[in-house]
Amino acid sequence: xxxxxxxxxxxxxxxxxxxxxxxxxxxxxxxxxxxxxxxxxxxxxxxxxxxxxxxxxxxxxxxxxxxxxxxxxxxxxxxxxxxxxxxxxxxxxxxxxxxxxxxxxxxxxxxxxxxxxxxxxxxxxxxxxxxxxxxxxxxxxxxxxxxxxxxxxxxxxxxxxxxxxxxxxxxxxxxxxxxxxxxxxxxxxxxxxxxxxxxxxxxxxxxxxxxxxxxxxxxxxxxxxxxxxxxxxxxxxxxxxxxxxxxxxxxxxxxxxxxxxxxxxxxxxxxxxxxxxxxxxxxxxxxxxxxxxxxxxxxxxxxxxxxxxxxxxxxxxxxxxxxxxxxxxxxxxxxxxxxxxxxxxxxxxxxxxxxxxxxxxxxxxxxxxxxxxxxxxxxxxxxxxxxxxxxxxxxxxxxxxxxxxxxxxxxxxxxxxxxxxxxxxxxxxxxxxxxxxxxxxxxxxxxxxxxxxxxxxxxxxxxxxxxxxxxxxxxxxxxxxxxxxx
Numbered sequence: 001x002x003x004x005x006x007x008x009x010x011x012x013x014x015x016x017x018x019x020x021x022x023x024x025x026x027x028x029x030x031x032x033x034x035x036x037x038x039x040x041x042x043x044x045x046x047x048x049x050x051x052x053x054x055x056x057x058x059x060x061x062x063x064x065x066x067x068x069x070x071x072x073x074x075x076x077x078x079x080x081x082x083x084x085x086x087x088x089x090x091x092x093x094x095x096x097x098x099x100x101x102x103x104x105x106x107x108x109x110x111x112x113x114x115x116x117x118x119x120x121x122x123x124x125x126x127x128x129x130x131x132x133x134x135x136x137x138x139x140x141x142x143x144x145x146x147x148x149x150x151x152x153x154x155x156x157x158x159x160x161x162x163x164x165x166x167x168x169x170x171x172x173x174x175x176x177x178x179x180x181x182x183x184x185x186x187x188x189x190x191x192x193x194x195x196x197x198x199x200x201x202x203x204x205x206x207x208x209x210x211x212x213x214x215x216x217x218x219x220x221x222x223x224x225x226x227x228x229x230x231x232x233x234x235x236x237x238x239x240x241x242x243x244x245x246x247x248x249x250x251x252x253x254x255x256x257x258x259x260x261x262x263x264x265x266x267x268x269x270x271x272x273x274x275x276x277x278x279x280x281x282x283x284x285x286x287x288x289x290x291x292x293x294x295x296x297x298x299x300x301x302x303x304x305x306x307x308x309x310x311x312x313x314x315x316x317x318x319x320x321x322x323x324x325x326x327x328x329x330x331x332x333x334x335x336x337x338x339x340x341x342x343x344x345x346x347x348x349x350x351x352x353x354x355x356x357x358x359x360x361x362x363x364x365x366x367x368x369x370x371x372x373x374x375x376x377x378x379x380x381x382x383x384x385x386x387x388x389x390x391x392x393x394x395x396x397x398x399x400x401x402x403x404x405x406x407x408x409x410x411x412x413x414x415x416x417x418x419x420x421x422x423x424x425x426x427x428x429x430x431x432x433x434x435x436x437x438x439x440x441x442x443x444x445x446x447x448x449x450x451x452x453x454x455x456x457x458x459x460x461x462x463x464x465x466x467x468x469x470x471x472x473x474x475x476x477x478x479x480x481x482x483x484x485x486x
Contacts, residue, residue: 004127006049007106007190010092013037013113014057014079019241025059026239027113028066031249032256033276033294036239037063039116039252041071042277044109046120047127051104053096054113055079055088075099084208085110085184090197093190104190107131110211112184114239116248117255122230123185129228130187136223137193137215139165140185142233150181151212153227162225165212169205180229182212183236187228192218252277265299273306282318300334314344317352330362333369351386365396368411380404381423385411391435392417410445 017026027037034042037054044052052071056063057079064076077095079088089110097103107130109123122140130138139162141153147168152175154164165182166175196214204210219225230236239245256277257270264283267273272289278296285299288306295313299305303316308324316322317334324340330348332338337355347364350356354367357374365379368386373379375392381404382396388409396407397420405423409415413427416435427433428445437451462472 004047004107004124004131006047006109006127006187008051008053008093008096008104009044009047009049009109009111009123010089011037011040011044011052011054011074011111011113012085012088012184013040013063014055014060014082014088015114016058016082017114017240020245021242025063027063028059029239029245031116031245032252032274033278034116035066035070036116037067037113038070039277040111040113040118041067041074043118043120043123044111045071045073047109047123049109050106051075051096051100053077053092055092057082057088084202084206085211086197086200086209086213089193089211090200090209093194093197103194106190108188108190108193110184110186110188112238115184115236116239117235117237117252118185119235122235126185126187126228129226133226134224135187135226136189136218138187138226138228139215140183140187140230140236141180141227142183142230142236143179144181144233145179147176147179147181151184152176152178153180153182154178155180161219162215162227163219164216167204167210167212181236183230184238185236186211188214189223192223196221268306285316288323308340382407382409382421384409385413385429387411388413389415391415391419391433394419394421397422 013027015026020026020029028035052074054067054074055077060078067074067076077092079091093104107127109127126138126140149168151165151167152171153162154166155161156163193214196217199217200209200213202209215225234251237248239248253274256275257267257273260281261267265281266286268287269289273287274292276294279293280298282301284301286304290308291306292310297311297314299316300318302319305316305322309322310326312328314327314330316332317336319335320332322332322338325338325342327344329346330344332350333352333354335353336350341359342356343361344356345363348362349366351367351369353370355372355374356362359376360373361378363380365382367384370387371384373390377390377394379396381398388411394415398404407421407423408426410427410429410431412430415433416437418436419433420438422438422440425439425442427443430446431443432448433439433443434448434450437449439449439451443449462475466472
């Protein structure tokens, strides 16, 4: 194991978070595509620890189920009663030793599960400082404008070394004036940590086992206690209420957009553009205002998305244009055009240079290269070949009340406006269908299908059935004018 690779990272995620005023456990509230604990676990995973342990307590089944999906490589340790941070770490180390058969031997990092802005780079710097200085414990600290609610870092006046941490509730007025705070993130020598935890007392205002007391215990035993100062104090901010949740979302979104722009993406209005941490871009992608990119969405080089788009788990091909569109689990091919006011549902695959136009909805549909569905249409459970054109107001009638059925339209077809394709049905290559047709039978290649009733005009109907109406008066005047012209 390398000097900086932790033997374990322990994530504290057992608290209830009552100030969130939510049925959802605090650590499962999400920002930018991940839960709060998901962001912390992602940062921890960047260190490639030998073991990653998340301490769960409140709503443990729900949190554990989330972690099994979001972080399958992580173990969970149960803190049945929330008796403080020291107790949580002790529980984690004891359960880890039971599961692996050996105690954590090496560096153990402890992080909080409600700090979504914490980065892997900062944790790596903490681990590196801990190893380089040979500390028994290294605390991640930060200078903050307002330290209310945080534990204060107490330093030795002569050496500047960390002599202890005092919780806000237990701090004197002089200590509360200190602006260097404890982040709740530590790097420990694993063996010394386990020994010190057995000595932690509960004689404090909360009657809990404070992890911060370990620093004083180790220092009193003659061990070195150091600190690593975070470059940005926002990274250590914990989330305790919905206001802080929104503030963290804004900061993380700004960070993600900044990284995208520095990598060559144009973001016209960062203030109205929102992206998840799992979104990816290529250089020269362009994001217009009021755009949300969520999940595993990807925007290729030269593609333009927005304004007014919400894309979830959607891939946008090179040079494509997408405007005023909602898309979920769709693929948009290179140089394709989508919108305005289009809805691409799961399973939609637009080929290169294809078009899904105004007020078009698609679901589980594969659209070939150059094919256009320009206006006011629904295409569901369908395959359309290359360079076909689907007339306005067309509906692919795919559901019979019990099951979904498939429609196939060939290449180079021209279908009329106001067509109904009643699945299962196939229209062969090069075929045409007449406007207003209800297509219930297969159309052979190169054929013209006409499926509509003959028009019949009943003259004088309005005058007889709607006498005195505006329509009757207009018709009478038109007949009079025609008579004069004749």
